Amino acid sequence: MANKKVSKRDLVLLAGNNIVLEQGLEQLTLEAVAKQAGVSKGGLLYHFPDKETLMQGIIQRSLEDFERTVDDLYTTLPDVPGRWLRAFVMATFDDDRTTPRAFIGMTTAIASRPDLLALLQSTYSDWMERAIQSGVTPETARLVIVATNGVWLERIFWEDAGQDHLKDSLLNLISESVDGEG
Amino acid sequence: MANKKVSKRDLVLLAGNNIVLEQGLEQLTLEAVAKQAGVSKGGLLYHFPDKETLMQGIIQRSLEDFERTVDDLYTTLPDVPGRWLRAFVMATFDDDRTTPRAFIGMTTAIASRPDLLALLQSTYSDWMERAIQSGVTPETARLVIVATNGVWLERIFWEDAGQDHLKDSLLNLISESVDGEG
DNA sequence: TACAAAAAACCGTCTGGACGGTGTAGTATT
DNA sequence: AATACTACACCGTCCAGACGGTTTTTTGTA
Numbered sequence: 001m002a003n004k005k006v007s008k009r010d011l012v013l014l015a016g017n018n019i020v021l022e023q024g025l026e027q028l029t030l031e032a033v034a035k036q037a038g039v040s041k042g043g044l045l046y047h048f049p050d051k052e053t054l055m056q057g058i059i060q061r062s063l064e065d066f067e068r069t070v071d072d073l074y075t076t077l078p079d080v081p082g083r084w085l086r087a088f089v090m091a092t093f094d095d096d097r098t099t100p101r102a103f104i105g106m107t108t109a110i111a112s113r114p115d116l117l118a119l120l121q122s123t124y125s126d127w128m129e130r131a132i133q134s135g136v137t138p139e140t141a142r143l144v145i146v147a148t149n150g151v152w153l154e155r156i157f158w159e160d161a162g163q164d165h166l167k168d169s170l171l172n173l174i175s176e177s178v179d180g181e182g
Numbered sequence: 183m184a185n186k187k188v189s190k191r192d193l194v195l196l197a198g199n200n201i202v203l204e205q206g207l208e209q210l211t212l213e214a215v216a217k218q219a220g221v222s223k224g225g226l227l228y229h230f231p232d233k234e235t236l237m238q239g240i241i242q243r244s245l246e247d248f249e250r251t252v253d254d255l256y257t258t259l260p261d262v263p264g265r266w267l268r269a270f271v272m273a274t275f276d277d278d279r280t281t282p283r284a285f286i287g288m289t290t291a292i293a294s295r296p297d298l299l300a301l302l303q304s305t306y307s308d309w310m311e312r313a314i315q316s317g318v319t320p321e322t323a324r325l326v327i328v329a330t331n332g333v334w335l336e337r338i339f340w341e342d343a344g345q346d347h348l349k350d351s352l353l354n355l356i357s358e359s360v361d362g363e364g
Numbered sequence: 365t366a367c368a369a370a371a372a373a374c375c376g377t378c379t380g381g382a383c384g385g386t387g388t389a390g391t392a393t394t
Numbered sequence: 395a396a397t398a399c400t401a402c403a404c405c406g407t408c409c410a411g412a413c414g415g416t417t418t419t420t421t422g423t424a
């Protein structure tokens with residue numbers, strides 16, 4: 001159980017993630033992943049019997065990463081209403097690792113596979129639930145989450161625009177909803 | 183110039199659009215488009231020398247369709263501040279033709295082609311400009327446009343959710359911005 | 365502790381199919 | 395003679411997955 005050794009499986013997952021991040025979903029081929037992971041194609045297929053399963057692993061991994069980012073930010077915030085939703089918004093804006101291209105790639109992959117879709121749908125419900133539990137109305141939660149997802153699209157279409165102001169707009173939206181009309 | 187006859191070029195464009203709408207970008211192959219358009223592969227390539235050009239045509243066409251929808255809705259609205267932005271929001275919610283899958287497909291296609299990206303970026307700027315000219319602050323314009331784009335993603339992740347309430351939230355956002363703080 | 369057997373982890377090649385694109389020869393219309 | 399196609403064979407490339415290995419690790423047993 002020496003944790004010095006990283007399993008090949010993890011290397012493959014990491015390599016896959018990196019390829020999607022840097023080159024997009026189209027470049028995610030078994031050979032490319034195997035090569036970047038320093039593993040043979042056969043070795044890759046030992047862990048992930050087909051491409052479908054590999055992608056599932058990659059998606060799951062990056063979802064977990066995002067959740068972890070949100071959780072980390074959550075702990076740094078004061079316990080005010082909308083605390084979780086704030087962390088969620090901030091996680092999106094602070095994420096300088098996930099490229100817009102990767103986001104789209106993941107979304108594409110998810111959109112056409114029922115099992116991944118189901119996974120995302122339950123994740124989405126979780127987000128809504130946690131947002132509401134941390135003290136905002138369902139309407140605000142939904143609006144802010146939708147807008148936050150939209151931020152990824154804006155990054156594609158408007159590459160050079162700073163988004164600090166947008167981030168403030170979203171955080172303000174939460175504040176107003178909390179202070180004002182309940 | 184008998185307008186009874188639809189040009190083959192238009193048939194190809196329409197078929198391509200339909201395939202993306204119904205089956206997604208992955209199924210958009212030259213042969214599939216030719217077949218659905220009732221045109222030979224050679225005939226398709228006569229009009230669109232390569233797949234790149236074909237996709238460009240399809241994207242452009244569907245952008246024009248969306249713009250037309252916005253313009254149509256615009257004429258039905260009273261001349262209040264935020265008029266254009268309202269039409270923009272309504273166009274997204276009223277669009278029952280563009281599937282989420284098609285939206286993602288188009289976005290994918292755009293994201294990896296500089297020329298299409300440039301086209302979208304200028305379109306995006308146009309939207310901002312028109313929104314602001316119709317009487318909302320730049321901050322509101324941006325927030326609402328971003329959120330409206332996010333609506334497409336929500337349709338993927340949360341297929342069965344009605345969006346009327348979300349639509350109202352967005353329209354309210356415009357109203358509040360107009361009535362309240364300038 | 366030794367050692368073999370079995371299982372797990374991993375390698376590299378090959379094949380079959382899909383797809384983009386080319387080329388050629390021919391047809392209908394204007 | 396030019397334009398706008400049809401029909402169809404064909405090539406090169408790419409890729410998922412199958413297959414048949416080999417090496418490493420674990421386990422059973424004497």
